[in-house]
Structures are given as C-alpha cells and as structure tokens.
Amino acid sequence: MRGLILEFIIKYGYHVNMSHNFGFINRFSSSWKIFIQNPLGKAGLSILALFALMAFASFWVHLLGPMYDPMTGVDPAVSHSVGPNTSHWLGTDFIGRDIFCQLMEGAKIAFIVGLASAFISIVIGTVVGMVSGYAGGIVDMLLMRMADMVMVLPSLVILLIIAALFGQLNIWMIVFLIAILRWPAVARVIRSQTLSLKHRPFIEASRVAGASNMRIIFKHIMPNVLPLAFLYMTFRVTSAILVEASLSFLGFGDPGQISWGMMLQWVWSSGHMFQAPYWLLPPGICISLLTLSFYMVGRAMDEVLDPRLRKEGKE
C-alpha cells in the first residue's frame, strides 16, 4: 500500500517537474512578447545592442592600422589633443590616440566587467539565498546577518583601501571584489522567493520521495528562482560598471585596460577637462547610457515577471 502511494507520488512529482521544464520554453516565448511591447524594454534593448556592436567592433579595430590602437596607437601627424575630424571621428587624446577607438574598447571592458561581476554576484547570491531560505533556522539567521553586514559597506571605499594595500589592482581582481561586495541584495530576494516555494506541493512531493536537500534545491527550486536572479543581474551589472568606472576615474583601475572611467581620468588629470568637450563628453555619456539601458531592460523584465505590473486591458 505504502509502496503504491510512494510510486504515485514519485510519478506525480516527476510529472510536475517535467511540465515545469517544458513550460519554461513556452513561458519564455510569451514573456518575450510582453517584454518587447514594453517601451522601456524596446529602448533599453536597442541601446544595449548598439553598445554590444561597439564592443564587438573593438576586436577588429586593429584592422584599421596601428595608428588606431586604443592603448598605443599614436597618430604621427597629431601629438596632442585635437577635436573631431575625418581621420579621427571624435578627435584624439593628449598623446594623439584616437578617442573613438578608445570608446569602443571601453565598451568591451564595460560589458566584460559588468556581466562577469554580475554573474559571480548572482551565483553567490542565488546559492546563499536558496540555502538560507530552504534551510531556515540558525543557518538562515547567520547567512542573513552576514548579508546585512556586507550590504552596508560602501564598495568604492573598500576597493580604495584594498588598492592602497595591495597595489594596482588587476581587472579580474576588481571584478571579483565588486562581486563579493554586492551579492546580498540578490540573496535577499532569492531567499524570499525560496521561502514561498518551499511549501509548494511539488517540493513536498520530492521530499517525501526521498530526494536529498541538495537535489531539491538545485533541481527544483533553482529553475524557479533563476528568472528573478537574472532580473537582478541587470541591476548588478549597472552597479559593477559604475564602481569600476569610479575606481578607474580615481586612478586605481587596471592600467593595462582602457575603460571609460580611465578615459575620464586622463581628461581630468591632463587638465583638458574644460578645453576638450569631445573628449570629456563621450565616455561619460556612454557610461550613463549603458547603465540606463541595463536599467530599462531590468524594469521591462520586472513587468514580465510580475503580472500585476502589466498594462493589459483595463481590468
């Protein structure tokens, strides 16, 4: 008798799980339709596409010739900062390097830093959030206390102190440090989502069928919290890009990489900030626009995930 019930529950649990996986694909295409109708989503995605194009283009910029290398390319004809002209669309910086190429390189760096850092943040935050939510009790309390503490810390200031002690930071070090300072926000959201999922029937069914906790967390809870995690990834990306840019601006970024923050550092420290708007404006505008587009995409995704925000019909 018990065996039959157990068999039924395993079948039921498995069936529900399978439908979750198939349903995911259907849900994705209907989510996409909602997303693309949202004006914020459309605008955000278009701007993002533009920057992605710039980032990809930066791989091929060396085809234009050594003069255009963002780091070392010095135009022999120009040895100081000039305004936009035909051979240099945005002009050159104070040692004759092409600004537009630097901008494209910066796009690449921004995407790498933003996405990598956000991804690590999400991984840490999701795992912590799921474990915390599912385990409850003392584990939950300790993890959340830790999250509270980390959340209070100002990331730039901490990075500065670390830069002071450990010397010039490598770009991947920066990515990693930003990620470990910014995961708590994700963890909290994932935790509350996990808490609400914990008591759903299919989870109970899996538990009764003897699935280990690890299996339940990763096979059953994770697919359901991942959309939320990706939503928050967009906010982490903006935060990471901004912190890296600030750090570079202050002169503590990776000297081997050209990021938009670094470009602003050069404008400022070379004293050109008031004389060279073609140099001052583009990096800052790019940082703001990229941040804006990620934010817009995030808000549009928010609408997809939360049906109450949708502007459908008039009900």
Added chain:
Amino acid sequence: MNRIVFISKKAVELFILFFLILTVLFFLFRLAPGDPVTRMVDPMLTPEDAAHIIEQMGLDKPLITQYVIYVKNFFTGNLGFSFHYGEPVVQVIMARLPCTLLLFTTSTLLAALAGVFLGKISAWKKGSRLDGVLSISALVCHTLFVPWFALMMLWILGFKVGWFPLGGIISPELWIEESSFLVKTLDVLHHMLLPLLTLFIIHVGSYLLLMRSSMLSVLKEDYILTARAKGLTDRVIRNRHAAKNAALPVVTSVGLSLAFSINGGALTEQIFTWPGIGRELIFAVSNNDYPLAQGCFLLIAAVVLSANLIVDLLYAWLDPRIHY
C-alpha cells in the same frame, strides 16, 4: 518600549559590524604584501622616532598583543601619525569630518524630501505628461555617472558661466581679513552650492522613482477606498493616507543606499576639492599615507553605520507597526 528593544538590537549589530571591520582592517594591513612596519611608520622619520612609534604600537610584539594595543589605541583616539601631515591622524580627520557631514546630510535630506514630494505627485498624476517628464528625468538622473556629471557641472556652471568657484570650501581672502560671520557663512554656502546641487540631482531621481512606485501600490490599497468613501478631498487622501504609508519604504531605502551615496560623495568631494573625509581618503591612498588612509576609512565606516542607525530609528519612529 518595544521600539527601544528594536533599536538597541540594531545598535548592537552595527557595533559588532564596526568591530569586525576594525579587525579585518588590522589583519589586512599586516597581511598585505610588503613590510607592515613601513605602513605604520613614516619612512622619513629618524631611527629614534621610528623606534618610539614601533614601541608605541607594539609592532615588535606578537600579533595578539598588537591587536589588543590596536583596539585600545583606537578607543583612546590614537590612530597613528599621518606621514604627509605629520600630525595625529585623529586631528586631520576630525577637521575634515564637519565638511563631509555638512555636504552629505544636507544633500541627502534635500534630495529625499524633494524626491518624496515629486514622486507623490508623479504617482497621483500617473500617465499624465508631468508624470512622464518627471519619470524620465528621474531615470536619467539615477543613471548619471557621478564624477562625469560633477565635471560637467563644474565646467558649465563654474568655468563657462563663472557663477561658482571652481573648488574648495572658502575663498581665503575673505577669511584672512576681518569679515563678518554673515559674509563667511555666505562664502561657504557659495562654495557649497555646486557640489550640493550635483549630489542633489544625482540622488533625487532614485528617491522620486521609489516614492512613485511605493505610492502606486499604496493607492491600490483598500484604505484609500475607505478614504474616498468618507468624502475626503484628494489632497487629504494623497497626503495623509497615501503618502504617509508610501514614504515608509523610501525611508528604508535611504538606509540601504547610504553605501552608494558615500561613494558618490567621495567622488564629488574629489572633483570639487571639497575638504572632506572622502577626498582625504583618496589623497591618502594615492600618497601611500597608510595611517591616514586607515583613519579615514574607519571614520567613513563609522559614519555610514551611524547613518544606518539613524535611518532605522527614523523608521521605527514613523511606523507604528514596529513592535518586535
């Protein structure tokens, strides 16, 4: 009574956190590559003075003893000597603290009040053109890159138009000669206006958006329908019933965004050469003035944590449901 318990718990938590930061900093300073002694002792000092400092900070003793001395020193206000200034670190940072607090608190307060007010209106008039304009502006403000925007402000309003000084907190000429208190105050305000405006614009956007979405969800609540059924005017419903409830999450988020605002504050201080702790920290780090950097960092941490506590206090005072 319960509110006091709530606040005491929070205060203890933050104190423990500060202690943890203190400890981690201790270990970081000693574990980082290089000789820790060079970080505590100014390499320019004479051997006798150097030996004196080493003894005072216990740098020749085992780690545990060093730690105890370190903690004791901190609580007695001894944070070492700045390499650059040759003065006790405590003196340097305490002189900078008022400038930062002045700029930081004023800008946060103004931005929060304006953001709440505008967000309330924006939500009430949802879908109108005013709402559209406010929301988009808020979104743009929210995503501005701080140092770049500060540079732009400096360039346009300070350099091109010349309305504002290009930095600093005072015009020394006014202070050397005998000027009235009023003139001196106005001078400080004149210098403060540009960084204040910069910080204000950067922060008002997020408060506006937050208040707007909070207000929109509050307006769907049942007690708003009750208020309408009572025949109350729109203004009363908006302010007394909706905004009062909608403002609560905004207060919490002020606390959460304090870390972010400190970053922006430090960058703004740097650009406007406002003599605050943020700028001092950046200076110390650039110049390898380790004791000063440590002191600035600890003070910033203390300020952030205290600000968090104040925000929690405010929330507990505002929300009558706090009773745990």
Added chain:
Amino acid sequence: MALLTVENLTVGYESATGMVKAVDDVSFTIDPGTSLGFVGESGCGKTTIGMALMGLLPDNAAVLNGRIILGDQEITAMSEDDLRKIRGSEVAMIFQAAMNALNPVVRVGEQVAEMIITHQGHLSPADITTKIEKLFDLVEIPRNRMNDYPHQYSGGMKQRAIIAMALACDPRLIIADEPTTALDVVVQDQILKEILKIQELLDTSFVFISHDIAVVARVCKKICVMYDGKIVEAGTREEVFQSPVHPYTRELLGSYLTLDNCRHVKVPRINSRWEQKGWDEGCALARLCDNPLDPCNSMSPGWRELSPTHGVRCFREASPE
C-alpha cells in the same frame, strides 16, 4: 417619499473584449428606515451597485443608463465635489473586515474623527471626542482602545470600528458590502446583532450586500436576488423564503445544509464566466434550469409582478411543486 430610488441602472466595465455590463437595467426603491438586501454569487453585480450608489465606481467603469436618486439629489448627475459632500454624511459604506480598510499608520480614533471633521467641522474638539466616545460605546469597543492603531485590533473590533466610522455623521443610508464575510461565525453573529441594534435605535436605512442569503435574511426585510447583472427575484424576506418562484432562488435556498435536509442538498450548478451567455439571447439561467420552457432560450424574460411587493423575472407562472 422613498429615500433611494434607482431607475433602470446599467453600469458597464471596459475590458479587453469590450464593454461588459455588470449591472443591467436594475430598478428598486428603499423607504426611510428600511433595509434591502442583495444576494447573489460573485460577479452578479451587487458590489457594483453598492459602488455606484456612492459614486465610487473605478475609472474603467461607467454608468451607461439610468438614474440614482437619493432623497432629492440625483447621484448619477452630481459632480465629484458634490459627491464628496454627501459621501459619509448622507450615505456611508461599510467594507469587508478582511480588507485593509483602515489606514495602518493613523490611530483608529483619529480616523473616525476625520469623518466627523470633514462633514461637521464646526464641532469643537471636545464635542468631537464625546461623539467618538458615544460611537464606540454604541458598537461596543472599549473607550480606552480609541488611540490604538488598527493592527492592534482584532478582526471583529476592526469591523465594529468601521461601522462606527460609517455612523459618525448620521447618514441616512448605509451600504454594507459583505461586512461579515471574513469573520468567523461567532463574531459574525455579534456584528449582525450590532447592525440590528443600530437599525432599531437609529432611523438608518441599509443596503446589505452578501452572497450569503441567510445573513441577508437576518438583517433585511426585503431581499433582491441577482444573477449576471439583473434582479431575478425581489420580495419581502417572507415571500422569498417561503414562496420563492424563481428556480435560481429555490436552488440558493435549497443549498443550505440543515440537520433535516443534509442528505438531499443540491448545490446550484456554477456556470463559469465563459459559459454565461448573458441575457441577450434568452434567460441567462436557462442552462441551469431543470426543465426550461420554450421561450427561455430565445427571449429574455421580463419582470413580472406577483404581488405589490414580490416580483420575478421568469417565464414560469407559479412555483413548480
């Protein structure tokens, strides 16, 4: 003269599929000091009627036809400013207790005072306090709880506070929308007794909306049974309970479990919203009927008066035995 007259009221909601009629050609009157109950399942339009009486319809709803006349004022033609003046003072509303009907950050006493100050602002603070105290006594909330916050009240107390708030300015009409639905039966009983007491003491008329016909019957002398926007049967509670004509009414009554009938109870079949065909192509209830007559599927039944107080919307002549 009737206190409230509703003539051919039709209210529609804008939806993704067009205008949906929530209330369809409804007429009734209420005399001073009497109570009228509206019974029906979810979506029959009873709450919409309540909202329309106060002019509190949401933005996507509109009065398509008809008039509502309270005393000598036509509510359907009033401006928002004028409506605000009568809301609370002439006609007040009692909501469900489960709803978050009280502002969580304002003390309960203050919220009641707000009602008084808005409409009777000439009273001195001392008078207002006395008035609130009397109201609390009336609804049996201890006076020392006046300055508490809503979260400190139990569900029943919250409901009584809401009743006190509705009574604050002595309105002529009170609309009670499912006031006991979220409460347990013991508290439900208390609240109903409260309402009966108020009906005796004061001269207030009630419009009582509920899906529970037994609750409505306790409080109202006249009952309207609604389905899909129309009134299908209306009469005194004796007429409706003892000689119901409409098959739907009979099913509603018959679905009540008592010790005698618990083995034979038949629950009315619930038509999902998609299957409801509305009244345009015949009787909306034709599908539920056991033996519909010929016209039921093609013609919409009109209103038939069986007596001065009892009317029904059905083609049947008399109640089948």
